[in-house]
Amino acid sequence: MQFKEVFGQEQAKARLIKSVKDQRISHAQLFFGLPGTGKLPLAIAYAQYICCTAPKEDDSCGVCPSCVKFAKLAHPDLHFVFPVVNLKQAGSKPVSDDFIARWREAVIAHPYISEHQWYEVMGAENKQGFISRSESSAVLRKLSLKSYESEFKVLVVWLAEKMNASAANSLLKLLEEPPQKTIFLLVSENTDLILPTILSRTQMIRIPPLDPQSIREGLQQRYPGKEEIVQDVIRRSNGNYSTAVQLMESDELDNAHFEEFVFLMRKCYMREIIEIQKWTERIAGWGRERLKMFLTYGLRLIRENFMLNLQHEEITFMSRKESEFSQKFSAFIHQGNVFGMAHEFERAIDHIEANGQAKIVLLDLAIKNILLLKQIQ
Numbered sequence: 175m176q177f178k179e180v181f182g183q184e185q186a187k188a189r190l191i192k193s194v195k196d197q198r199i200s201h202a203q204l205f206f207g208l209p210g211t212g213k214l215p216l217a218i219a220y221a222q223y224i225c226c227t228a229p230k231e232d233d234s235c236g237v238c239p240s241c242v243k244f245a246k247l248a249h250p251d252l253h254f255v256f257p258v259v260n261l262k263q264a265g266s267k268p269v270s271d272d273f274i275a276r277w278r279e280a281v282i283a284h285p286y287i288s289e290h291q292w293y294e295v296m297g298a299e300n301k302q303g304f305i306s307r308s309e310s311s312a313v314l315r316k317l318s319l320k321s322y323e324s325e326f327k328v329l330v331v332w333l334a335e336k337m338n339a340s341a342a343n344s345l346l347k348l349l350e351e352p353p354q355k356t357i358f359l360l361v362s363e364n365t366d367l368i369l370p371t372i373l374s375r376t377q378m379i380r381i382p383p384l385d386p387q388s389i390r391e392g393l394q395q396r397y398p399g400k401e402e403i404v405q406d407v408i409r410r411s412n413g414n415y416s417t418a419v420q421l422m423e424s425d426e427l428d429n430a431h432f433e434e435f436v437f438l439m440r441k442c443y444m445r446e447i448i449e450i451q452k453w454t455e456r457i458a459g460w461g462r463e464r465l466k467m468f469l470t471y472g473l474r475l476i477r478e479n480f481m482l483n484l485q486h487e488e489i490t491f492m493s494r495k496e497s498e499f500s501q502k503f504s505a506f507i508h509q510g511n512v513f514g515m516a517h518e519f520e521r522a523i524d525h526i527e528a529n530g531q532a533k534i535v536l537l538d539l540a541i542k543n544i545l546l547l548k549q550i551q
């Protein structure tokens with residue numbers, strides 16, 4: 175990862191680059207600040223710059239053998255520690271290395287990955303991650319070896335506040351008597367949870383929330399041609415790029431769900447059974463989770479339209495596109511059928527949840543809607 179891939183944060187970049195040029199790289203540094211500001215990508219870009227064999231004025235070269243390995247996060251002198259969860263039985267002691275392949279893939283795909291997103295990648299949304307004592311022994315072993323290819327070994331500790339007391343104590347020992355030519359780059363979102371003795375041994379670098387322009391730059395690169403939602407997402411993201419990406423993705427999905435919902439309602443209203451059948455075959459392939467999201471979306475739009483029908487526009491929360499469609503559609507959602515329609519969508523969600531055959535569930539839902547839409551007020 176190069177500095178140019180990190181959005182904004184010009185001050186921090188300049189400071190880090192200067193430390194390398196002046197040959198004053200502090201052996202323990204802590205990047206701290208709110209989530210989604212680019213602390214992890216900055217730490218990796220910095221490590222890459224330190225190890226690059228042909229660094230340029232303001233970035234690593236991107237093409238030397240060291241940079242090529244860094245791009246895959248697989249340089250032998252680059253080590254990672256991050257919170258992991260226990261997916262097996264109690265008592266087993268997972269360490270970062272157990273998840274390293276998934277970590278590399280996830281961070282390369284989304285360097286601004288949030289803590290929660292990482293837990294999702296590990297398949298453990300509802301568990302809390304931790305950095306345990308077993309991690310420290312793995313680290314000790316790695317750092318006691320000589321560096322393989324670069325002058326320095328670099329250890330990046332992501333979310334250092336997740337260290338438990340004994341992991342923290344052994345890191346403290348390492349910081350007090352650092353192995354030769356080793357650089358510790360700690361990343362934290364909550365320094366209150368880190369031992370003060372560790373904090374006092376690191377050079378602390380505050381990474382501020384991202385300015386709107388940097389977030390815009392990031393979103394434009396990742397989602398070209400989506401200008402109409404970018405502006406709104408920037409406003410809602412609060413300087414957190416990770417949130418911005420999440421919002422973009424849920425908006426994209428809502429957009430797709432909107433199109434399908436409108437299609438279904440039109441076909442139901444016209445009673446075009448053949449078209450409806452083709453539609454159920456297409457949508458059934460989405461898979462259970464996505465189908466549940468679509469049905470939940472439909473349920474929301476039905477409720478919003480009923481509110482609109484009751485002239486309560488002030489308490490509806492719809493996008494511009496949804497509002498435009500609902501100007502006419504709301505006339506068809508009234509007290510005579512809203513409960514029935516909501517009930518049918520809820521029932522479909524339950525059936526999908528219980529592994530019901532998607533095609534049959536969707537067709538059943540459509541037929542009920544045909545009848546309900548014709549119902550008079």
Ligand SMILES: [Zn+2]
Nearest residue numbers: 226235238241
């Ligand atoms: Zn290079």
